Amino acid sequence: MNxxxxxxxxxxxxxxxxxxxxxxxxxxxxxxxxxxxxxxxKSEAFRxxxxxDMLFNELKILNTVNHPQLVNMLYAFQDDFRxxxxxxxxxxxxLEYQRQQQPLGCFDEGASLFYVSQLFVxxxxxxxxxxxxxxxxxDNLVLEANGYIKLTDFGISKYMDERRRCSARSxxxxxxxxxxTQSCAVNGKEETSxxxxxxxxxxxxxxxxxxxxxxxxxxKRRGSSMGMEETKQDMEQETTQSIIQARINDMGKNDxxxxxxxxxxxxxxxxxxxxxxxxxxxxxTDTYPSDDGAHDRIRLHPWFxxxxxxxxxxxxxTPPLLPDTxxxxxxxxxxxxxxxxxxxxxxxxxxxxxxxxxxxRLLTYDYNTGATGEHQPxxxxxxxxxxxxxxxSGNKYKSAKVAPL
Numbered sequence: 001m002n003x004x005x006x007x008x009x010x011x012x013x014x015x016x017x018x019x020x021x022x023x024x025x026x027x028x029x030x031x032x033x034x035x036x037x038x039x040x041x042k043s044e045a046f047r048x049x050x051x052x053d054m055l056f057n058e059l060k061i062l063n064t065v066n067h068p069q070l071v072n073m074l075y076a077f078q079d080d081f082r083x084x085x086x087x088x089x090x091x092x093x094x095l096e097y098q099r100q101q102q103p104l105g106c107f108d109e110g111a112s113l114f115y116v117s118q119l120f121v122x123x124x125x126x127x128x129x130x131x132x133x134x135x136x137x138x139d140n141l142v143l144e145a146n147g148y149i150k151l152t153d154f155g156i157s158k159y160m161d162e163r164r165r166c167s168a169r170s171x172x173x174x175x176x177x178x179x180x181t182q183s184c185a186v187n188g189k190e191e192t193s194x195x196x197x198x199x200x201x202x203x204x205x206x207x208x209x210x211x212x213x214x215x216x217x218x219x220k221r222r223g224s225s226m227g228m229e230e231t232k233q234d235m236e237q238e239t240t241q242s243i244i245q246a247r248i249n250d251m252g253k254n255d256x257x258x259x260x261x262x263x264x265x266x267x268x269x270x271x272x273x274x275x276x277x278x279x280x281x282x283x284x285t286d287t288y289p290s291d292d293g294a295h296d297r298i299r300l301h302p303w304f305x306x307x308x309x310x311x312x313x314x315x316x317x318t319p320p321l322l323p324d325t326x327x328x329x330x331x332x333x334x335x336x337x338x339x340x341x342x343x344x345x346x347x348x349x350x351x352x353x354x355x356x357x358x359x360x361r362l363l364t365y366d367y368n369t370g371a372t373g374e375h376q377p378x379x380x381x382x383x384x385x386x387x388x389x390x391x392x393s394g395n396k397y398k399s400a401k402v403a404p405l
Contacts, residue, residue: 001075001368001385002077002079003024003079003084004026005025005027005028006023006024006025006026006035006037006086007023007024007026008021008023008037009021009022009023009024009034011330012023012036012090012091012093012328012329012330013036013038013093013094013142013329013330014330015038015153016040017041017044017045017051017055018039018040018041018044018082019038019039019042019333020036020037020038020039020087021034021036021037021039022034022035022037022089023036023037023086025237034089035074035086035087035088035089035405036071036086036087036088036089036090037084037085037087038084038085038087038123039082039083039084040055040082040083040084040085041081041082041350042078042081042082042083042352042354043081043350043352045083046352046354046358048285052358052361053285054155054156054238055083055155056361056364056365057154057155057156057157057158058074058085058153058154058155059076059085059155059365059367061131061154061157062064062076062085062087062154063367064087064129064131065125065126065129065131065154065312067122067125068148068150068313068315069090069118069119069121069122069125069148069149069151069168070088070122070125070126070141070150070151070152071087071090071150071151071152072087072088073085073086073087073367074087074088074369075367075368075369076084076365076366076367076368077365077366078362078365078366078369080351081349081350081351081352083362085366087333088150089144090142090143090144090145090149090150090152091143091144091145091323091325092142092143092144092145092321092323092325092329092402093142093143093306093323093328093329093330094138094139094140094142094143094330095115095138095139095141095142095143095149095210096137096138096139097329098143098321098323098329098396099138099209099210099213100212100261104213105213106209106210106211106212106213107210107320108256108320109211109257109258109261110320111210111320111321111394112207112210112211112261113303113304113307114319114320115141115149115210116206116207117202117304117307117309117312118148118149118312119136119141119149119151119203119206120203120295120298120299121303121309121312121313122150122151123136123151123196123199123200123203124295126151126157126199127196127199128294130159130164131157131158131159131160132157132158132159132160132194132195132196132199133154133157133199133202134156134157134158134166134167134168134170134171134198134199134202135153135155135156135157135171135172135175135202136151136175136199136202136203136206137175137202137205137206138206138209139153140153141206142172143249143321143323143329145322145323145325145358146315146319146322147319147320147321147322147323147345148315148319153212153308156168156170156171160195160196161269163193163195163288164195164196164288164290164291165193165194165195165288166194167190167191167192167193167194167357168192169181171202173203174205174215174216174217175202175205176198176201176202177194177196177197177198177201177202177273177276178201178271179192179194179198179273180192180194180198193230193288195273195288195291196291196294197273197276197277197289197291197294200268200277200294200298201268201269201276202278203268203270204264204265204267204268204269204276207261207264207265207268208217208248208251208265208269211251211256211257211261211265216243216244216247216248216269217238217243217244217247244269245266245269245270246273248262248265248266248269249266251265252361257295258303260301260302260303260305261303263301263302263303264301264302264303264304267301273288273289274289277289277290277291277294277297278294278297278298278301279297279373332349
């Protein structure tokens, strides 16, 4: 598998290490199928140990997950300059871009419920595999041609330990739960760790952003992932948990938001993990609260009362927005023009300097599912209003996955 197996079309996204193009498979059982191709420049990915680990961490997670509400991997390969991931296609852009296109700069409660319900299903699946996503935000929710969303970007996702906890401190500014950076006493020792409640916290902040078009507090580095020290400094200088809760409380003054929705946001963004896990008491103990049954309790919250989970899973509910997939749903016009008129760019010609360990590690990068063409039709049905199960692309997924790296 190599780049010659694909015809490269327009840019549909951009990240810190490269960009994402729509591509068409040129040969094989899935000839003519459209996918997303994420290009990662080795010179950028190997500039530090942390960025190198993110490269392989994303591959490891993609090698494990397989769900309709996630961006799944079909192929991975490389050349001397780049690594490539061939992924499920989502031509509708991310929800941060789509939010900005709304007349009021935000989604109404119905649309927010539609998107957050799918996000919850995606997290429920990941948590069942003992994985924390750890970077939930509108930028990482991408819209398919059929109006449904997929969760993407697993660069800082982590497997939880035997206690269902993770101690790695990273994330994106205001979306980070307080326990990610604040230590607490556990069994007489100071520890800093987080569990599934941290993903729920980010889901709550995301929902608030959908409904209001603004974050409860601004962060200078809102759009980028950051390490512990940067995050801690930003949080100390720019916000406190009490201010966040006060802003969310003020959301109740908005007659566009129901009481059940306000209660849901307040619970998910509470500083106490037990509240986010929908347990009855805030009482602190010398052990971390168990997340057993948390997903079931969240499903039973009044805000989710009218969600038809079966229809949501079958993609038979009418989405609030069908994106125009004939145009770019992202701000990458410069990249499109650069690719068209100036070639691929000088930065791709930088040959990475890799040590023996890095070269050996790259030998594990290539991946091939043996896709059979069940993912996306050759022409995405952007204008279709028929959302019956047989008409919606993306419902059939490969049945076999190899073991994690």
